[in-house]
Amino acid sequence: MISNSLIFSIVTFIYCFAGILYLASWIFKKQLPAKAATWVAWAGLIGNGAGLLLRWFESYEKGSAYGHAPLTNLYESLTFFAFIISSIYLFVEWKYKSRILGALAMPLAFLVMAYASISPGKQIQPLIPALKSNWLIAHVFTCFIGYAAFAIAFAVSIVYLFKSKEKEGKDATVPDQSGALSTGLLDELTHQLIMFGFLFLTSGIITGAVWAYSAWGRYWGWDPKETWSLITWCIYAALLHLRMMRGWRGKRIAVMSIIGFVAVLFTYFGVNLLPGLHSYQ
Amino acid sequence: MTEKKEIRAGFLDSLWNFFVSVRLSVVVLLSIAVLSVIGTVIPQNQNPNYYLKAFGPFYYQLMATMDVFDMYHSWWFQLLILILVINIVICSIDRLQKMWSVIFPKSLNFNLKRFRSRSSRRDFNAGLPVDELKGLFEKRLAKKFSYCKTVSTEKGFALTAEKGRWTRLGVYGVHLSVVVLLIGALIGLKFGFEGFVRIAEGQTVDAIRLRNSGTSLKLGFAIRCDDFNIEFYKGGNRPKEFRSSLSILEDKNVIFEKDIIVNDPLSYKGINIYQSSWERLNKEGPAMQGPQKVPEIIEVKFQSAASGIIYAQSSSLGKTIKIPEKLGLFELKSYLPDASFQNVSLGPVIIGEYTNPKGETQTIRVPFRFPNFDKMRKGDVIISVVANLPHPVPVEPLYATGLQVNYDPGVWVVYAGFVMMIAGCAVTFFMSHQRLVVEVRNEGRAVKVMVSGTSNKGKIGFDMRVQRLADQLAGLVSKSKNKD
Numbered sequence A: 001m002i003s004n005s006l007i008f009s010i011v012t013f014i015y016c017f018a019g020i021l022y023l024a025s026w027i028f029k030k031q032l033p034a035k036a037a038t039w040v041a042w043a044g045l046i047g048n049g050a051g052l053l054l055r056w057f058e059s060y061e062k063g064s065a066y067g068h069a070p071l072t073n074l075y076e077s078l079t080f081f082a083f084i085i086s087s088i089y090l091f092v093e094w095k096y097k098s099r100i101l102g103a104l105a106m107p108l109a110f111l112v113m114a115y116a117s118i119s120p121g122k123q124i125q126p127l128i129p130a131l132k133s134n135w136l137i138a139h140v141f142t143c144f145i146g147y148a149a150f151a152i153a154f155a156v157s158i159v160y161l162f163k164s165k166e167k168e169g170k171d172a173t174v175p176d177q178s179g180a181l182s183t184g185l186l187d188e189l190t191h192q193l194i195m196f197g198f199l200f201l202t203s204g205i206i207t208g209a210v211w212a213y214s215a216w217g218r219y220w221g222w223d224p225k226e227t228w229s230l231i232t233w234c235i236y237a238a239l240l241h242l243r244m245m246r247g248w249r250g251k252r253i254a255v256m257s258i259i260g261f262v263a264v265l266f267t268y269f270g271v272n273l274l275p276g277l278h279s280y281q
Numbered sequence B: 001m002t003e004k005k006e007i008r009a010g011f012l013d014s015l016w017n018f019f020v021s022v023r024l025s026v027v028v029l030l031s032i033a034v035l036s037v038i039g040t041v042i043p044q045n046q047n048p049n050y051y052l053k054a055f056g057p058f059y060y061q062l063m064a065t066m067d068v069f070d071m072y073h074s075w076w077f078q079l080l081i082l083i084l085v086i087n088i089v090i091c092s093i094d095r096l097q098k099m100w101s102v103i104f105p106k107s108l109n110f111n112l113k114r115f116r117s118r119s120s121r122r123d124f125n126a127g128l129p130v131d132e133l134k135g136l137f138e139k140r141l142a143k144k145f146s147y148c149k150t151v152s153t154e155k156g157f158a159l160t161a162e163k164g165r166w167t168r169l170g171v172y173g174v175h176l177s178v179v180v181l182l183i184g185a186l187i188g189l190k191f192g193f194e195g196f197v198r199i200a201e202g203q204t205v206d207a208i209r210l211r212n213s214g215t216s217l218k219l220g221f222a223i224r225c226d227d228f229n230i231e232f233y234k235g236g237n238r239p240k241e242f243r244s245s246l247s248i249l250e251d252k253n254v255i256f257e258k259d260i261i262v263n264d265p266l267s268y269k270g271i272n273i274y275q276s277s278w279e280r281l282n283k284e285g286p287a288m289q290g291p292q293k294v295p296e297i298i299e300v301k302f303q304s305a306a307s308g309i310i311y312a313q314s315s316s317l318g319k320t321i322k323i324p325e326k327l328g329l330f331e332l333k334s335y336l337p338d339a340s341f342q343n344v345s346l347g348p349v350i351i352g353e354y355t356n357p358k359g360e361t362q363t364i365r366v367p368f369r370f371p372n373f374d375k376m377r378k379g380d381v382i383i384s385v386v387a388n389l390p391h392p393v394p395v396e397p398l399y400a401t402g403l404q405v406n407y408d409p410g411v412w413v414v415y416a417g418f419v420m421m422i423a424g425c426a427v428t429f430f431m432s433h434q435r436l437v438v439e440v441r442n443e444g445r446a447v448k449v450m451v452s453g454t455s456n457k458g459k460i461g462f463d464m465r466v467q468r469l470a471d472q473l474a475g476l477v478s479k480s481k482n483k484d
């Protein structure tokens, strides 16, 4: 029988392949590989989603004690993370009819899946008492949508910095026929993604607080993971204000968005090096 | 006198200008972000000795004076939060004053000239009479916009439509939510408490130990732990559930009972009781202790290391036995109901004196429950004892449950802030105030239509929407023309 981890391994390679095609298209300035990459990326996304559903199903197959939505350990959250990254990317590709971001987004999805494959928690384990909560599911779900939006915003910012070397200061316009995004549009896209991510990060922090209140009797405890999510939140809040009220655009916002994503990465991975309640496992 | 007033007014003005600035909020937000890192790198609220060891006396003193070891409660961190709050309040008041006439206008005014000059407008020709277009467009726009109005112009008419004016308030919802949230947190800090109590099964307590001060607090009611259970998943030591059966008592009467588990606390009079930790009070495994009374008949067995033969002999306390094969003498000197060896209980033992053939003596312990114990001595003979003792009975585990006992009257204020913040962000980010103008003009023989719109955010997306809407209107016109 096919198990979810087999599907996830295959998906890892599919994402890798899609990433290579997008990159090839970007480097050699040819449209064809990117067009193929779209199909490959869709296949990866569908496989990724199927893997998540199968894992969910398998957990209930193993016995009712095991059954849970696949969002409760590092392995599961990473595979979900990759799923949302490619979903958001493919949505943006469809909406703006441009494939240039795939050269960063797909390798990112691949790296996340590759990291998942060397992470502990592949086995479906029954939940320890603290993790038995619907608020936990809501918490992980919203956090990772937020993180994925910031990841794509990060990719857009990198593309922006590359492009702004070519031609600076064009206005935001609707994408042209060739699918090249103007720097103005990239800037706008970063902003959209960050607003989307900020809403979900806010919801993620809040559902996490409600969970903490039901499990430990406090909604905020300055645990390193909580603190780092607040740090990330402050950075993006500052970015939104700088853009809205100080008129920051383009390069400066791109740099802020990259700093923000570094904070996201630390919130997610780095904090496990510090002591605290949150370290999975 | 007036001069003084002016100076004061000038001072208030500059204070206002200081707090109204968005630059300040960015600085404060980023300062909070950067300073918060300290508390995640340096563990907070540890024992002073821990810090002394890690940093040495000089830096320890320095950091202790700056409250680095409890930085989230330090005066400087709280000052930052206070500045942020004042900043938000002043700034929001200021913006709201300026936006008031836009959000709540006395009469809706569309500046047609501005719409005509927008670069993203669309113009097309319509071969239908103006009046017919009016009905057609009015019906379509009414579906998409909450407010529509038609005004006549010199050469035709202009349809104005708008929606989402109220969404401009979303951002004030977000800002207010930050204040509400912090007020809720402050209420909890001022009027609430966090405590801990450990209750052994069957015991009742009416006071808890406060986390911050370590002092004891009377609850006004009593908590009894009727039972504690820990369940593990099959084939492992992964815990499945910690469950405490608790009773709440007032004046020795049980008011109510509830089993609590992690993530499902008990709430009584606003005080929440959480499953937090547990402890086993007695030792694991069966009780090893033997009877206090000395067994009357004790069978002593000697196994010769040389021949392997076992010799058994009935005896009793105080007697001396001559061991076969000339292996020496063994005297049963005394009995202990429970001896231990390297902290492990041996249960009942005989303490005997063994004299080897050379005449050297040695005191040895011979446990009833472990016949192979004497092998460890590696002597010429292995001695063991048997008696008619009751079998060891497994002991019922006795647990104590650790409960977190908290009272937070501010939590509902905080939750109200949470809801407000999410709703406010959703409105601010994904809804906008959109205004549309469709102008129809008779230009000689031709009828010209112009579609133009503005939105307070998401300009590109809205421009695309205006284009689509113009397409739809043009389509509507040609459909209607074909019908005729």
Ligand code: HEM
Pocket: A237, A240, A241, A244, A245, B019, B020, B021, B022, B023, B025, B084, B087, B088, B091, B092, B095, B171, B174, B175, B178, B425, B428, B429
């Ligand atoms: C933690 C604190 C804060 C949060 C979460 C927050 C959140 C927000 C959000 C989400 C927006 C909308 C941005 C956009 O549309 O892109 C916004 C706008 C704004 N914020 Fe804040 N803010 C905070 C603090 C402040 C402070 C301290 C000030 C004071 C100067 C401030 C001033 C403004 C202004 C003037 C706007 C634009 C409002 C408008 O569109 O009229 N914010 N804020």
